[in-house]
Amino acid sequence: DYRYFPEPDLPPLVVMQPWIDEIRATLPELPDARRARYEADWGVRRVDADILTSEMQVADFFEQAVAAYGTGVDRPQRVVNWITGELFRLIYAAGDAQDLRQIADLPIxxxxxxxxxxLVDEKTINLTIAKKVLEMMAEQGExxxxxxxxxxxxxVSDTSVIDAAIQAILDANPDELTRYRGGEAKLFGFFMGQTMRATKGQGDPQMVKQRLQEMLRGE
Structure with a gap:
């Protein structure tokens, strides 16, 4: 067996606890600690916490976005979903070997x-439009x-504009209107689709649905 002998030219090294504590205090938060904090404090799913902490740049982006967006119910998880879904898609589309560290290089x-x-929360835009906006943000940094x-x-949340669009659809489809009022409830989807198309997908879906139901009843 090999044995280890003291080196006579080297004095004994004594590592004092205060020095250890000082060094530890200067270290950045390690991935395991970040992962645990995301789960405990923000309710992030474990699988997502693992992904976020796989690269420091991703974790940093996430934390800065949460700081700007807020930590209310489900908000951190919503940020996660957009990062791991839409932002990662942009990185993958760039073809850079799927290097997630490049999130720091995005114009966003x-x-x-x-x-x-x-903007989505405030119903200024819907999710479909939000994804289009994100792509333009990635191109222009606006x-x-x-x-x-x-x-x-x-x-569009102006009821007069929505009502006008609905009325035009009802006037253009009298047969379908008669069948709907005769009991063919499945035609509601047809009228909803036609109205959303008429508003170019920009009608507030909840408001369109409410007004469409009322106008189909003749209210």
Whole structure:
């Protein structure tokens, strides 16, 4: 067996606890600690916490986005879903060997992602439009509100505009209207689709549904 002998030219090394504590205090938060915090404090699913902490750049982006968006019910998880879904898709589409560290190089900043999610929460835009906005953000680095305003993509919530669109659909489809009022409830989907198409997908879906139900009843 080999034995280890003291080196006579090297003095004994004594590592004091205060030195250890000082070094530990200067270390960044390690992945395991971040993962546990995401789960315990923000309710992030374990599988998602693992993905977020796989690269420091991804975890940093996530935390900055949450700081800008807020930690209310489900908000951190919503940020996760957009990062691991839409932002990762943009990275993969770039063809850079799926290097998730490149999230730091995207023109989209964490605060801009938070602003986009708020537009969805406020029903200024829907999810379909939000994804289009995100793609333009990735190309131009613009704020989502600027893009929505320039493109005219804000949802239509003016009841007079929605009512006019619905009335035009009802007038153009008298046979379907008669059948619906005769009991063919499945035709509601037809009228809903026609109305959303007439508003170019920008009608507030809940408002369109409510007004359509009322107008189909003749109210």
């Amino acid at each position: 900043r964490p605060a801009q992602l938070a602003a986009l999610l708020r 704020d989502p509100g600027v893009i929505v305003e320039r493109q005219g993509w804000a949802l």
